[in-house]
Amino acid sequence: MTVANTLRAEVPETQVQPIVRDSRPLRLITCGSVDDGKSTLIGRLLWDTKAVKEDQAAALNRDSSKQNDLGLPDFALLLDGLQAEREQGITIDVAYRYFASEKRSFIVADTPGHEQYTRNMATGASTADLAVLLVDARTGLLEQTRRHATIASLMGIKQFVLAVNKFDLVGYDKVVFDQISHDFKALALSLGVRQVTAIPMSALKGENVVYRGTAVMGWYDGPTLVEALELATQRSNQTTGFRLPVQRVSRPGESFRGYQGTVSGGSVKPGDSVAILPSGQIANVKQIVTFDLVRNAAVSGDAITLVLDRQVDVSRGDVIVSVDAQPQTGLAFDAQLVALQQDGIQPNKRYWLKSGARRQRVQVQPVTQLDLHSGKWNPAESLAMNAIGKVHLAFDETAIFDPYEQNRVTGAFILIDPDTNNTVAGGMITAKRTEIGGLNAGEARVLVSLPADLADQLMATELMANRRDEVEIRRTTAAKAQDLLGGLD
The missing domain is CATH 2.40.30.10 (Translation factors)
Known part of the structure; x- marks a missing residue:
């Protein structure tokens, strides 16, 4: 009997009531350092949730160069489809797969672990609700682990599952698990992430992935990976108006x-x-x-x-x-970005900024760069490839954004090099800036809500033309304006 069958045998045969699945799939990514087992983990998920069709299973057994000690195929081949990936045994491009449990459906993105493919990882994170961050139990947290956790948090992901993988290779030692989970939770707190579920597992053996590894980890009473995913929440764009x-x-x-x-x-x-x-x-x-x-x-x-x-x-x-919940408009914004090309981001160079269907000229001034070792933001005049930095954006024409924390669509952008047409960075808006460089804080500007016709008349006056950075006019309906005025009585 194979290990997979043994694990299935441990699950008690109970009467399961039919469950209606959530109609909207949860989107997740797997990330982490090289050789932590990301592709193997997702392959195991697909295999144990019966998402692998018979012809795929036959091809998997045929393509596996050799059976492992457990007599199982190479699950990573379910994700690594490129020839270069199979030859080198690494993940290069993002691979998306669909699977489902009894309670929920999922779309998973398997992302590369190599530093030179950080841009691919950022692509996968940009649409994810949750990040499954793998750590090899033998090595603990590495720099690439910290890099991926940081990018995921900057992309607005606030739910992490820490998968302490290859746990069978450290003898299922609880002390090892406690230390790694403690270190990662401290890292997550520094990134503003408080929702972390740590799970000890062996992706190869399928322990605590879909089926519990009670026989070898009786001390662990937390959820399996699938159970944690079933309980996760989806990100929403409902924090802003229409x-x-x-x-x-x-x-x-x-x-x-x-x-x-x-x-x-x-x-x-x-x-x-x-x-x-x-x-x-x-x-x-x-x-x-x-x-x-x-x-x-x-x-x-x-x-x-x-x-x-x-x-x-x-x-x-x-x-x-x-009308009554508008985004920010202006000529200057603060942002965070990830540099994606060899030349990085050069100071004061003019790029094309694309957000949705809108493309504008923008000048980028790097301010600080994140030191992944210390977690500190150090002053920076330029940003090298794969660097994570904070920048000032200066536009020639009025730009329209929500802060990324409020809306991941209208708060995100890419930078395009006008000379090569290459996408050189992906970023997110953090705040609007005034003309003198201050943040758009309440004390820096006056916010006035007026009926639309009156607002248009006021904005057309010469006085307002000279004070665009001091007063922000919000157009609203007459009824809404009356309610606001009534609240002042």
């Missing part, structure tokens, strides 16, 4: 004009008042159309065509937003 980055203006005939895109935050329904940024024009939603029907509402993630009740100037790259 956001629709316009990807296309639809004009199939003279009688129809619609604005197409994917809702990246909040919700909208016919009758809602919206603003078009950066122009600030106001309109009401007349109709919400999809490919096959007219809808009563749309929420984050929906691809829609929005029809407004009046003729307004809207172009690709504009953003349609809720």
Whole structure:
């Protein structure tokens, strides 16, 4: 009997009631240093959750160059599909796979461990709800472990599963597990991550992955990996108001004009008042159309065509937003980014910044760089490849962003080198800056909410033209303005 069958035999035969799965898959990444067993772990997950079809299983057994001591195939081959990956025994590109348990479905991204492929890891982290960070029980935390944990946290991931893998090679020693989990939780706290689930496991043997390893780790009473994933929560773009980055203006005939895109935050329904940024024009939603029907509402993630009740100037790259919960607009922002190319980020060089369908010229000034050994931010005049840094962004035209913590779509961007067209960095907005360089703190600016028509009149005056960085005008409905004024009585 194989180990896999033995582990299955340990699971008691109980009457399981039918469970309705969550219709939205949880997105997760596996990350960590080289040879920590990321591909093997995901291969084992696919194998034990019955996500491997018969023809795939046959190909896996055929392609495995040799059976291991347990008589099992090389599970990593389920993820490492490139020829170079199989020849070198490493992961190079991000591999996405789908699997499901009885309670939930998942989309997993297996990311590379080598430092030169850090950009691939950042790509996988950008859409993930949770990070499974692997550590070899024999070596503990390494620099690449810290790098991946830092990038995941900067990408807004606040749920970590620490998979202390290859635990069979340290004799299932609880002291080793306690020390590694203690060290990692201290690292996670320094990154602002408080939700960490540490699990001792052997991906090769399948212990504490899908099935419990009670026979060899009786002292561990926590969840298996699958159980931890089933309890995880999904990230949401609902912390901001309605956001629709316009990807296309639809004009199939003279009688129809619609604005197409994917809702990246909040919700909208016919009758809602919206603003078009950066122009600030106001309109009401007349109709919400999809490919096959007219809808009563749309929420984050929906691809829609929005029809407004009046003729307004809207172009690709504009953003349609809720009137009373608008994003920040300005010419200067603070951001954090990861440098992805050999030349890194040069001081004051002008790049193309792309966020959604909007592309703008921007000047980038590096400020600090993260020292992965000490966890400190040190002054930096440039950023080398794979460096994590804080920068100032200066735009030629009005930019539109939410802080990344509030909306991962409208707060994220990439930098493109205009000379080579290479993507040189991926980043996230942290705050808006005033003209004199201060952060957009409450004491630095005056925030005024006015009815839309009055706001437009005020912004057109010469006085306001000279004080754009001191006063921020929020357009709202007359009813909302009345409520605000009433609250001052």
